[in-house]
Amino acid sequence: xxxxxxxxxxxxxxxxxxxxxxxxxxxxxxxxxxxxxxxxxxxxxxxxxxxxxxxxxxxxxxxxxxxxxxxxxxxxxxxxxxxxxxxxxxxxxxxxxxxxxxxxxxxxxxxxxxxxxxxxxxxxxxxxxxxxxxxxxxxxxxxxxxxxxxxxxxxxxxxxxxxxxxxxxxxxxxxxxxxxxxxxxxxxx
Amino acid sequence: xxxxxxxxxxxxxxxxxxxxxxxxxxxxxxxxxxxxxxxxxxxxxxxxxxxxxxxxxxxxxxxxxxxxxxxxxxxxxxxxxxxxxxxxxxxxxxxxxxxxxxxxxxxxxxxxxxxxxxxxxxxxxxxxxxxxxxxxxxxxxxxxxxxxxxxxxxxxxxxxxxxxxxxxxxxxxxxxxxxxxxxxxxxxx
DNA sequence: CGAGCCATGTAAAGAGTTACATGATTGC
DNA sequence: GCAATCATGTAACTCTTTACATGGCTCG
Numbered sequence: 001x002x003x004x005x006x007x008x009x010x011x012x013x014x015x016x017x018x019x020x021x022x023x024x025x026x027x028x029x030x031x032x033x034x035x036x037x038x039x040x041x042x043x044x045x046x047x048x049x050x051x052x053x054x055x056x057x058x059x060x061x062x063x064x065x066x067x068x069x070x071x072x073x074x075x076x077x078x079x080x081x082x083x084x085x086x087x088x089x090x091x092x093x094x095x096x097x098x099x100x101x102x103x104x105x106x107x108x109x110x111x112x113x114x115x116x117x118x119x120x121x122x123x124x125x126x127x128x129x130x131x132x133x134x135x136x137x138x139x140x141x142x143x144x145x146x147x148x149x150x151x152x153x154x155x156x157x158x159x160x161x162x163x164x165x166x167x168x169x170x171x172x173x174x175x176x177x178x179x180x181x182x183x184x185x186x187x188x189x
Numbered sequence: 190x191x192x193x194x195x196x197x198x199x200x201x202x203x204x205x206x207x208x209x210x211x212x213x214x215x216x217x218x219x220x221x222x223x224x225x226x227x228x229x230x231x232x233x234x235x236x237x238x239x240x241x242x243x244x245x246x247x248x249x250x251x252x253x254x255x256x257x258x259x260x261x262x263x264x265x266x267x268x269x270x271x272x273x274x275x276x277x278x279x280x281x282x283x284x285x286x287x288x289x290x291x292x293x294x295x296x297x298x299x300x301x302x303x304x305x306x307x308x309x310x311x312x313x314x315x316x317x318x319x320x321x322x323x324x325x326x327x328x329x330x331x332x333x334x335x336x337x338x339x340x341x342x343x344x345x346x347x348x349x350x351x352x353x354x355x356x357x358x359x360x361x362x363x364x365x366x367x368x369x370x371x372x373x374x375x376x377x378x
Numbered sequence: 379c380g381a382g383c384c385a386t387g388t389a390a391a392g393a394g395t396t397a398c399a400t401g402a403t404t405g406c
Numbered sequence: 407g408c409a410a411t412c413a414t415g416t417a418a419c420t421c422t423t424t425a426c427a428t429g430g431c432t433c434g
Contacts, residue, residue: 001392001393002280002282002285002393003393003394005282005285006285009285009288009289009292012289012292013288013289013291013292018412018413018414019413019414019415020412020413020414029288030285030288031278032278033280033281033282033284033285033288034280034281034282034285035278035280035394036394037394037395037396038413038414038415039394039395039396039397039415039416039417040393040394040395042413042414042415042416043415043416046415060413061402061403061412061413062401062402062403062412062413062414063401063402063412063413063414063415064412064413064414065413065414074292077289077292078292078293080286081286081289081290081292081293081301082293082297082300082301085304085308086282086283086286086305087282087283088308088312089220089221089224090279090280090281091191091222091223091224091279092222092223092279093190093191093194093222093223093275093276094275094276095222095337095340096191096194096195096198096219096222096223097269097270097275098333098336098337098340099198099202099218099219099222099333099334099337100198100201100202100266100270100333101270101333101336102202102333103198103201103202103263103266103267103270104267104270104271108271111271112270112271115274116275119274119277123277143358144287144288144289144290144291145288147287147290147355147358148284148287148288150351150354150355151284151287151348151351151355154347154350154351155344155347158343158344158347159340161343162339162340162343165339166336166339166340169332169336190420190421192421192422207384207385207386208385208386208387209384209385209386224422225422226422226423226424227385227386227387228387228388228389228422228423228424228425229421229422229423231385231386231387231388232387232388235387249385250384250385250430250431251384251385251386251429251430251431252384252385252386252387252429252430253384253385253386254385254386
């Protein structure tokens with residue numbers, strides 16, 4: 001549902017571009033919020049052209065097709081950004097695993113959380129590095145990307161702190177006598 | 190990829206259950222981290238049975254089929270929880286919109302962020318209410334669910350604070366003279 | 379006996395991923 | 407000429423959503 005709008009939005013902000021061009025941008029800045037594969041992008045551009053939201057404005061070397069937004073496409077993406085409420089629930093397979101900690105051996109859950117803590121810290125550092133790289137330029141085009149980046153910094157820090165907190169919580173738990181809700185459903189249960 | 194493990198995990202923690210039973214649990218506690226539809230669950234249980242990860246242990250009234258984990262299923266879900274690294278990137282259509290703020294009229298982006306701030310605050314309150322409802326019981330089975338709940342509390346607060354911060358940032362921006370990276374790609378560009 | 383819940387399934391369409399397939403151009 | 411990069415497309419498969427379809431049981 002949103003690759004459509006991601007493609008329209010990119011065309012709107014960067015001007016006419018080929019599928020290949022858009023793909024570079026996806027793999028660059030946008031990959032963290034909306035990854036897309038080559039296959040998917042080309043298919044989507046075809047559909048958008050059929051729908052009249054984009055049009056081929058020039059054909060270059062090697063069969064290169066340059067797409068540009070139509071007025072309808074611009075209206076569509078503006079509407080989507082400003083007026084369509086963002087999706088509320090997001091799937092989270094990390095948290096899904098947390099729900100099933102009861103199935104693990106003692107220590108495994110804590111190890112899991114410590115790994116998450118470290119991974120979040122590492123990801124936070126990566127984002128910090130990016131932030132420093134773009135900050136000096138104060139690139140005017142990057143303002144909005146910087147808002148997203150700040151979200152990432154806060155998110156990764158939050159997750160790091162949460163993982164630490166959660167790991168500490170587990171320490172304080174009684175060793176979970178396997179009587180009540182133990183991880184023993186086995187076949188005979 | 191994970192509905193499979195969500196279903197296996199539920200069967201593992203709650204013991205044998207029908208598709209209908211699992212659906213109630215999905216719509217209850219698990220809906221926030223991994224929503225599933227009725228259709229999807231029944232199909233998935235069928236596939237899991239074919240794969241030998243679950244088996245029908247009894248058939249009740251109204252065609253009710255009760256599924257239980259097999260040893261293979263238990264091994265699979267334990268492996269998934271403890272050893273398969275959680276997915277790194279998560280799509281976020283809210284942040285995708287942020288990248289395209291340049292397309293909006295002045296004020297629209299700030300309004301968007303204020304709405305997000307309010308929505309996050311509201312969601313935070315909902316989670317708080319849930320937390321208070323389960324806290325007094327100190328239900329021993331809910332420990333892990335509480336870790337996830339705390340994640341939600343921290344996440345919603347983080348997002349609320351970020352949205353406020355981001356809205357303030359936009360205020361401080363120069364009114365974006367439509368010279369450089371302006372939102373005017375139009376047809377003639 | 380009818381409403382509401384219990385309970386299961388299929389079909390179709392929209393997204394996304396992975397793999398395959400092809401060929402032109404540029405620069406060394 | 408060969409490698410890297412530019413550039414596009416198709417096919418098969420999986421996952422998710424929405425809608426359709428069916429019927430049994432329970433309680434008032």
